[in-house]
Amino acid sequence: MAPQLGKRKRVTREELERPSPAPSPSSGSDNEDMQALFRRAFEKKFKPLDVEPKKPETKEAPATEEDAEDAEDAEDDDDESDWSGLSDDVSNKVEVIEYKDATYDSDEEASKAAKRAFMSSKPPTTAAPARGRIVGEKKTADADDTGESANLKNDLALQRLLRDSHLLSASSSGASTPTLTTSGAARHKSTDLHLQSLGAKGSVFTQKKMPMAQRKHMAQKARSSEEKRRHEAREAGIILEKEKREATKDKDKKRERGVGGPSIGKFRGGTLSLSRKDVRSITGGPGSRGGKGGKGKGKPRR
Amino acid sequence: MAVDEALQQPLNFTGHRHLISRLLLATLTGRPVRISQIRSTSTNPGLTRYETNFVRLLDAVTNGGQVQFSMTGTTLVYRPGLITGSAEGLGAHGGVIRHEIPRECARRGVSWWLVPLCILSPFSKGNVNVILHGEGCVTSSTTSGDISADTVRTAILPLYKSFGIERNIELRILKRSCAPATGKSAGGEVQLVFNHQVRLPKTLHLLNPGRVKKIRGVAYCVEVPKSNNERMIHEARGILNKFVPDTYIFSDASPAPLIPTVQKGHGSGKVKGAVGFGLSLVAESSTGCIYSADVCSPPEGGVPADEIGKQCAYQLLEKISQGGAVESVAAPTVLMLMAMGSEDVGRVALGKDVLASEEIISLARDSKVFGGSGWGFRENGGEEDRGEIVVSVVGRGVGNVGRKVA
Numbered sequence: 264m265a266p267q268l269g270k271r272k273r274v275t276r277e278e279l280e281r282p283s284p285a286p287s288p289s290s291g292s293d294n295e296d297m298q299a300l301f302r303r304a305f306e307k308k309f310k311p312l313d314v315e316p317k318k319p320e321t322k323e324a325p326a327t328e329e330d331a332e333d334a335e336d337a338e339d340d341d342d343e344s345d346w347s348g349l350s351d352d353v354s355n356k357v358e359v360i361e362y363k364d365a366t367y368d369s370d371e372e373a374s375k376a377a378k379r380a381f382m383s384s385k386p387p388t389t390a391a392p393a394r395g396r397i398v399g400e401k402k403t404a405d406a407d408d409t410g411e412s413a414n415l416k417n418d419l420a421l422q423r424l425l426r427d428s429h430l431l432s433a434s435s436s437g438a439s440t441p442t443l444t445t446s447g448a449a450r451h452k453s454t455d456l457h458l459q460s461l462g463a464k465g466s467v468f469t470q471k472k473m474p475m476a477q478r479k480h481m482a483q484k485a486r487s488s489e490e491k492r493r494h495e496a497r498e499a500g501i502i503l504e505k506e507k508r509e510a511t512k513d514k515d516k517k518r519e520r521g522v523g524g525p526s527i528g529k530f531r532g533g534t535l536s537l538s539r540k541d542v543r544s545i546t547g548g549p550g551s552r553g554g555k556g557g558k559g560k561g562k563p564r565r
Numbered sequence: 566m567a568v569d570e571a572l573q574q575p576l577n578f579t580g581h582r583h584l585i586s587r588l589l590l591a592t593l594t595g596r597p598v599r600i601s602q603i604r605s606t607s608t609n610p611g612l613t614r615y616e617t618n619f620v621r622l623l624d625a626v627t628n629g630g631q632v633q634f635s636m637t638g639t640t641l642v643y644r645p646g647l648i649t650g651s652a653e654g655l656g657a658h659g660g661v662i663r664h665e666i667p668r669e670c671a672r673r674g675v676s677w678w679l680v681p682l683c684i685l686s687p688f689s690k691g692n693v694n695v696i697l698h699g700e701g702c703v704t705s706s707t708t709s710g711d712i713s714a715d716t717v718r719t720a721i722l723p724l725y726k727s728f729g730i731e732r733n734i735e736l737r738i739l740k741r742s743c744a745p746a747t748g749k750s751a752g753g754e755v756q757l758v759f760n761h762q763v764r765l766p767k768t769l770h771l772l773n774p775g776r777v778k779k780i781r782g783v784a785y786c787v788e789v790p791k792s793n794n795e796r797m798i799h800e801a802r803g804i805l806n807k808f809v810p811d812t813y814i815f816s817d818a819s820p821a822p823l824i825p826t827v828q829k830g831h832g833s834g835k836v837k838g839a840v841g842f843g844l845s846l847v848a849e850s851s852t853g854c855i856y857s858a859d860v861c862s863p864p865e866g867g868v869p870a871d872e873i874g875k876q877c878a879y880q881l882l883e884k885i886s887q888g889g890a891v892e893s894v895a896a897p898t899v900l901m902l903m904a905m906g907s908e909d910v911g912r913v914a915l916g917k918d919v920l921a922s923e924e925i926i927s928l929a930r931d932s933k934v935f936g937g938s939g940w941g942f943r944e945n946g947g948e949e950d951r952g953e954i955v956v957s958v959v960g961r962g963v964g965n966v967g968r969k970v971a
Contacts, residue, residue, distance in 0.1 A: 381781055382815050384737040386722035 426460070427453045575599040575642060576934060583927045584616055585681050586897060588623060588643060590935045592630075593688060593905050595966065597644040604639065611638025615670040615677065615701075622664050622678055625656045626685060626693065647966065650689035650762075661756075662695045668750045670701035674711030675755050679736070680721060684901055686759035687730045687766060688965045693759040696739070700750030700824055705743045705785065705843045706859035712894055713859050714738050714755050715783040715845040720857035724895055727853070728902050729767040733760035740822040743787050743841030746864040752822035752838035765964035766902050769911040771890040772945065772955060775852030780805055780881070782814035784874075786842035788821035793842045793870040800874030801844060805881070814846070842870060844877040848885060856884040856892045888951045889916030896925055904932045906960030914945050914953040937961055 302312060381387045424431075430449045445453045455466050473481075496503045524530065527545070528537040537545075575597040578587055581604050591598040604610050612620075612634070620632055620643070629646030651657040666678070675697055686693040706713040712720075718736040725731060735758040742753030782801065784794040794816040805812045821837040828836070843861030850856075858881035860873050884892050891899045896919055903911040919925070920942075929940050941957035 377813065378815055381719070381813075382783070382817065384718070384735045386726075386734060386736070387719055387781065388723070388726075 423453075423457075426456060430456075573597055575644070577601070578931075581612070581616070583924065583931065584612075585619065585677075586901070586924070586928050587931055588620070589681050589684055589901065590931055591643055592623065592627065592645040592648065592685060593901075594935045594961065594963065595645055596935055597642070599640070599642045601640040603641065605637075612641065614667065615673045618666060618670050618701075619678060619681070622682065622695075623685075625662050625664055626650055626682070626689065626695070628652070648685055648689040650686070650691040650693040650759075651695065652691045657694075660692070660694055664695055664697050665699035666697055666701040668700035670699075671703055671745050671749075671751050672707070672709055673701075674703045674705065674707040674709075674744070675714055675753060676706075676712045676717045679714065679717050679755065679757060680898060682757060683717070683721065683725070683759065684898055686757075687725065687728070687761065687763050687902075688905065689759075689762050690965075692762070693757065696754065696756045698740075698752075698754040700752055700838075702742065702753040702755065703744050703751045703839075704738055704741050704753040704755055705787070705841060706845070706861040707744045708861075708863055712857065713785075713843060713845045713861065714753075715785065716847065716857045716859050716894070719781065719783070719845070719847045720855050720892075721895055721898060723853075723855060724891075724899055725761075725902075727767075727769055727771065728763075728906070730761050730763055733758065741785055741787050741817070741819045742822055743839045743843065743861060744864045745839035749839050749864075750824050750836075752824040754822070762965060765907045765960070765962070766905060768906055768909040768960065769899070769903055769913060771852075771854070771899075771913045773852050774854050774888060774890045774914060774951070774953070775850035777809055777848045777856070777885055778851045779811040780809050780813075780846060780848045782812075782844060782846040782877075783817055784814055784842070784844050785817045785819070787819055788837065788840040789842055791816065791818040794818060796870035797842065797844045797874035797877070800871045801846065801878040804875065804878035805846075808882075809848070814844070839864065841866075842873070844873055846877055846881045848881055852890070854890045855895065856881060857894060858884055887916040887918045889919050889953050890914045891919070893919045893922060896920075896922075897928055900925065900928060900956070900958060901932075903958040904937050904960060905964060906958075906962075907964070908960055908962035910941075910957050910959055912955050912957050914955050916953055920954050920956065 306312060424443060427445050427449070430445055430452050431443070433449070452468070455463075455468060459466060493503060493506070525535055528535045528541050530536075573596060576591075576599070578598060578600045579602040580600075584600065584603075587598055587600065590596075603612055617634075617638075620641075624630055624632060626648060627646040628649040631642075631644040631646075633642040634640070651660050651662045653660060656662055664678075666675070678697055682693070682695060703711075704714040706716070714736065715738070718738075722734055722736060725734065735756075737756040737758070739754040739756055740752065742751040745751045782798075784797045786793045798814040798816060801814060802812055821840050823833075823835040824838050825834055826836045827834075841862040841864070843859070846858045848856040858877050860877040860880060862868055862870075862873055887893070890913055896915060899913060903913065915925075933939050938959045943955050943957075945951070945953040945955045
């Protein structure tokens with residue numbers, strides 16, 4: 264191709280894609296004949312080529328495009344359109360090769376239970392699918408609302424209602440319509456009661472930190488109000504529940520637990536004094552449980 | 566019985582082939598054996614390291630046995646003892662026997678030890694709890710044809726259920742390892758818990774192989790990227806999903822086990838064990854029959870994961886095409902348990918290719934030598950004849966000597 268000066272030539276796509284030493288000579292018809300000759304010679308020697316004659320289409324498609332735009336580059340276009348190495352039909356169509364098919368990349372979806380059942384150290388059992396059926400049956404049993412499970416549910420609701428009844432009466436006293444379900448602060452209290460009934464150490468609503476005087480005053484107030492209630496009840500002839508004995512003395516009886524302290528007895532004034540009980544606990548002799556000896560006398564020592 | 570044993574003349578066998586099955590039969594029947602001419606013409610005569618190591622394991626789980634090797638190791642006299650399992654005071658610590666497999670035994674996979682141990686376990690007096698560990702403990706499948714520990718768990722152990730042995734059986738793979746190249750070590754660790762001992766295994770009647778209904782599998786990789794697992798799984802599912810839609814393969818990636826070393830240049834005093842990846846597939850039929858396939862990357866590497874997945878899937882299809890209710894890997898276990906069962910005729914349908922293997926034929930002959938009755942063969946007739954042979958085995962009726970009253 265002759266180098267051009269002056270006007271900047273439009274670089275077409277065909278030009279870029281074409282290999283730099285153009286294999287085809289410029290005259291179109293000669294070239295065709297030559298190729299046919301070569302092919303015939305080749306086919307005679309080897310097996311027939313399966314190249315279809317696609318020349319006519321490739322020649323027309325670029326010509327229509329370029330005639331409008333590059334009218335002045337007519338002589339260049341001639342040899343451009345002669346070149347038949349790449350056809351537009353093929354290059355326009357983008358071949359898509361997918362290395363992944365979406366049909367089965369879903370091993371993650373295999374349920375965790377299935378994975379656990381199979382990957383555990385135990386030999387996998389064949390009974391795994393039966394579990395799903397049982398779940399289905401349970402659902403059907405629940406649906407009819409008359410079975411054992413429904414009874415159990417109602418029972419639980421009733422117990423809960425009984426437990427919360429005093430909270431409900433307190434909270435809904437002001438409201439016009441009393442409700443059967445607790446809400447707000449009452450719900451919190453109800454949960455707290457439930458926790459305590461299940462064995463919580465104490466209520467979560469008891470204040471933990473408080474000035475000592477205030478706590479003492481509170482205890483005193485509680486005691487006095489309780490006493491007052493009992494006194495009034497006694498005067499009115501009402502029998503109340505039995506009074507709870509408070510084990511306040513236990514604190515004083517507590518054993519010394521300092522480091523280096525004796526594990527038994529009391530260390531006071533440089534002497535370790537053992538009570539009778541302590542001695543008994545060491546010797547394990549008679550009467551460690553019973554009264555004043557006697558009873559355990561006949562027992563053989565081990 | 567002790568008097569009998571002293572008087573009993575040992576049964577004579579020759580050759581190194583079927584050593585394991587002969588030792589197992591000897592232990593289960595209580596007959597002493599004398600195996601001579603073990604690789605006597607080989608340039609490396611005598612028992613190999615892994616064979617002597619197995620005898621060691623046998624010694625660990627039994628009590629009162631006697632083993633004598635000749636000077637060259639070409640002759641072995643074995644007088645079996647009572648199978649005591651992991652009884653305290655006989656090599657077990659805390660109820661667990663720790664059995665080390667040294668590096669020289671790394672040619673065989675751990676299943677080579679595990680499968681015979683599983684056969685002994687139901688006839689043990691006490692519980693069996695054995696940890697196999699060491700530099701030669703390879704949990705993956707090996708090129709010498711041993712199956713992986715996963716396949717033992719998913720394809721061999723479920724078979725015991727049909728013999729009424731199903732409770733408290735576990736196989737824990739504590740550390741995974743692949744087959745090492747020469748001079749390297751593996752370092753896997755496997756624990757077998759077999760706490761269901763029986764007086765006699767139930768009589769088995771397994772005539773209908775059924776149709777394969779589900780396929781499960783484990784893809785494992787040791788110290789190599791997890792993408793290898795995904796590629797194996799993808800390739801295997803691509804082949805198998807067409808036949809069985811209920812195909813799930815689970816992936817397990819683990820680091821290489823650390824092996825203590827005294828070599829210089831390792832600051833931590835530890836080296837990593839062998840690396841690799843592999844796939845274990847298990848197909849289960851509608852009647853509970855199991856077929857398995859196992860392929861692992863070779864120690865020298867160079868095989869892409871896709872290829873392993875494809876090979877494994879084709880191997881599974883081949884196993885299924887062989888037919889029968891029991892596949893070739895599991896057949897020795899099943900037949901041996903049947904031979905040790907109650908005095909009743911058990912029947913099992915086997916594919917012709919499975920039955921015609923050298924291992925099964927020699928097992929049949931050996932079990933006759935050990936005092937069992939001969940096995941009966943007949944064509945599996947019926948409307949859907951798939952070219953199977955029904956093998957009828959009469960049990961010995963002795964069963965578990967340690968559990969006479971159970």
